[in-house]
Amino acid sequence: MTGTMPTAMPTQVEPANLRTSDCGPIGLLVIQATSLCNLDCDYCYLPDRQKRHIFDLNKLPTLLQRIYESPYWGPELSILWHAGEPLTLPPSYYDEASRILELHTADLQAQGVRIEQHVQTNATLINREWCDCFQRNQIIVGVSLDGPEDIHDAHRRFRNQRGSHALTMQGIRTLQEHGVPFHAIAVITSAAMNEPERMYTFFRDHGIHQVGFNVEEQEGVHTQSSMQGRDREEQYRHFLTCFWNCNRRDGFPIHLREFDQVLGLLQGEQRLTQNEMNRPYAILSVDASGAFSTFDPELLSVQTERYGPFNLGNIDTVSLEAATSDATFQKLWHDMRSGMQRCRDNCEYYGFCGGGNGSNKYWEHGTLNASETCACRFSSQIPVDVVVERLEAEG
Template identity: 25%
Template sequence: MIAIDTVLVKLASRCNLDCDYCYIYRMGNDTWRRQPKLMSDQTISAMACSLAALVENQSHPLSVVFHGGEPLMVGTARFEAACAELRTHLPPSVGLHVQTNGLLLTDEVIDVCARYDVGISVSIDGPAEVHDRHRPDVRGRKSHAAVTAAIGRVLAHPQGRSLLSGLLSVIDLQSDPADVYEFFKSIGTPSVDFLYRDGNHDALPIGKASIVSTEYGDWMIRLLDVYLADPNPIRIRLLDDMMRLILGGRSVKEGVGQDDYGILVVETDGTITKNDTLKSADGADKFAQTWTVHDDLIALVRSVAFSEYHWAQRPSAAVCLACPELRICGGGMPTHRWSAIRGLNNPSVFCADQKRLIEHMRDQIAIRTAA
């Protein structure tokens, strides 16, 4: 049976921010409107039982990530109930995490995370002028001050440093990577992960002039140079993964490298879907058959449809299969390969960016290992 690494749980289908790059609300897919706003207690209980049966059938470690929308819109009481229900049914080895925009990350919520050992990751794009360009609240108000205050609350909590698994930042090409890096260092986070703006061959990511231009690769090279020059760096997961791959190791997350990841999403009504980043690829996140948390998830994972979805992570484009950098790049995220005409049978829209970044990384590693 294919192992499941990550289950993304949509405790809420709405968000209290209105980020201009959001792949759920801003890329032409409005299926979220038909979902209940919040996951019910009954759905949470059914999900906990079905995940317990799934975990019993695999030796591979599983992580459950509360996701959204904004998961904390479910309210502190139901958030705690969800944590308690999952901790009751799942073995302690299962990791629980919450990916939040931070606006509702109160001391009470942080206490809940500490009680149930829930890792916290906060989405923030950098200094105020960068973050507030793209992440206003639903009334158009700036959110940076509230988010940095929330990160401060986590770090001030007695268990906060072990709870904060890191920050998640979407790249703004208008920003200076050095300023963004210094900001993240200044707020005391142990790590930060960077995401490219979503896009595909029919709708290029914001800031990318053409399929052969390298704006994202150039931005990442500037970030890498700052990172490598820092004698006491914070961790940057994407750069670390890529350099580890160049040195012969493995990645830890989808998007680079050739490892396959078993990912399922639970919507607020209990429906199971594929990785929700595929929403921006013409709604390709849905299985043809409707599966829910009331079904046998082992049967789902053993189904042909799941296998097809799972193996579609591997690139199929001839240019990728012949590429000398395939082991590092991995062909990119499936959603970044998509086009209406060829489906996922394309290289990543970030192909030129990744090639440029990998070349620079190889040069930097060679310089340092020769010194």
């Protein structure tokens, strides 16, 4: 069912009565090491990717202190360097970050808190030095790769319009040669819709066995998507069905995130009641200046007419707990909860998505207080339908 915008919103939002149990634990910390990206992908949501703002590592102890002085930390913390191209900074930056993390989390790790570092990169800068850095600091690598050269280069280009595929593949080969494991995230655009078997064969033949699909979204400064419309949704349904069939034929060499998530929920016979994108402080995002936000990382420091920049404060001056009393958070949480209730009341897929993602609701409906989006049909409904149909067909 299609979510609708409310006809009117109150000028003053009633307090959301947030309880500590409504929040966290913080499982993912997204840090924008730098806003700069060496690519200029035409579907990117970030507004300042041509500017070189850098997160000052002198702030990292403060950031960690903000987390551990709050009631929101838990048994696991994944730190993701993202939102820009993190490898435009030198390996020494992450060596220093790792040193600081080890120093300031030693007591917690001794108590059993598990801390991991991740990096999401376009791989165009990866060389032996970077592989050594990943290995000595135990950094888990994610690579952005959209598939074969023509499909990838249709959108993922340098500012001089030269395609990035050749350098990305060179970086992937370097990772493989040095035994650095990685997973890939592919943005699915209209360019891939007619070639599901070719997409599958590309990942299989290049030994890329952990893959996630992010369907191109209307988001941030990217206000239009080539994947909008019901015709595209039917194409994507066929695309995923073909990908499943090819994968099954070969013994499932590729773990596709979308299939694995649905299978996990079906096999566990337990449905979601919420997700980390709409639960306060399940995710904490921090930009290069130290400004922080929660919910979707894609909301961080993005200016909006309705909510402002989504930021809740700066780690230098505001605690995470104090930020929940601010009017900005109260309005976000009020609308997020109302939107989740709409989803819960009206959508049969709620147990598979837990109420959707606020960024998609905002960019498609202009408010967090909305339900179904084009994005949730691609990310949840269609994968669920395809997996259930395939399992039923295979008996």
